[in-house]
Amino acid sequence: MGDVVERAGLSVEGLAESVLRHLPELTDVLVATIYEQNPAYQELDSVPRQDLWRSCHDNVARIVQMIADSDDHFDAAQATGRRRAEQRMPLDDVLKSYRLGGRLIWEALIDEARAQGMAQEMAQSEVLLDVAGKVWEVVDRTSSQVATAYHAAERYLVRADEQRRSTLWEGLLQGRANRAFVQEAATVLDIPVNGPYAVVAIDNLVDDDCTTTSFARRLAGVRVASAWQVRPQTVVGLLALGTESAAAVLRTLRQFVAAPAGMSGVVAGLAEVDVAYRQAMLARRTLPPGRIDVAALTERLPEALLLSAPELADQLIQSWLMPLTTTSVPERELLLDTLDKWVLAAGSVRRTAELAHCHRNTVINRLHRVEQITGRDITEDGFQLELGLALKAFRLFPA
Structure with a gap:
């Protein structure tokens, strides 16, 4: 582009310097344009106006500088990308603002050329196309830097959010109950x-x-x-x-x-x-x-109580059921099943027989067999509660 500009007797550097002399006014116009054509900035209200103004100011300056000297000046773009990620401004809206800025810079360069009497000469040469190409090439490269910085900051924020969320979870599960902590946990x-x-x-x-x-x-x-x-x-x-x-x-x-x-x-x-x-x-x-x-x-409170006091559960097993472990596995399972139904039937032989699908005499014989093996009278006072807990403990602690 420099050769074409030189042949046309024009200086892009000169145009850029002229644009930069009007940088505050150009920034004001860009901020107003963003608020008008990119409504997310007002709807989300996550970017303060002064923050937006400073960002527009610095980025316009860097883009115009890059158009003039072709060097890379990405510090403003990278800072904007990180900042907007922290403010949770959608990346699409951030990049849209850069496109609006690119168009405004292009128009400002044309206005300067017109003011310097160069517009006709530019229109009759390839300079116009070259300057336009340079503007959008710089805007594209700058936008890419914004997106890269935005995504890097976003990944960091996600990790930080996950870590904070995990900390809040662990605090709740471990009993941190002060009001401020609980309120933050509820919010997050x-x-x-x-x-x-x-x-x-x-x-x-x-x-x-x-x-x-x-x-x-x-x-x-x-x-x-x-x-x-x-x-x-x-x-x-x-x-x-x-x-x-x-x-x-x-x-x-x-x-x-x-x-x-x-x-x-x-x-x-x-x-x-x-x-x-x-x-x-x-x-x-x-x-x-x-x-x-x-x-x-609420449906398994007896089991929960036994698990909470394993030494007492072991005592119940020893007292009521340990002798049954000396029998063969088939007989032991048959007798334990009969006892389960006996407790469920509240000591009713008839109901136990119905539940076990056998004759009541069979139930009586099995219960006598249990008494013979254990040496315990299962009809004694309080047998249902103790025996029922012992049976549950036996299932919970099979070893």
């Missing part, structure tokens, strides 16, 4: 501070964030806001129950959760999530190996 996780909450803990079988997105969408369909965290072995969900009952939410969870899981009781708000988390993990442990279900703590 987009869930309410107060209101009934339940926690669900699901075995992490797939380690897939898409699964948690699906969970959140399914629960939103029944008016339950939720937040989810994928941990190494467990997917944890905070369920803001709102006006829904815990029982209704449990039914919904059982429709789409395809892994062993536990659900806590209801707590008052985020400040008590640590309690609910421990309850959910405890409820999960009550499930027998291989069983796919959402175990609700």
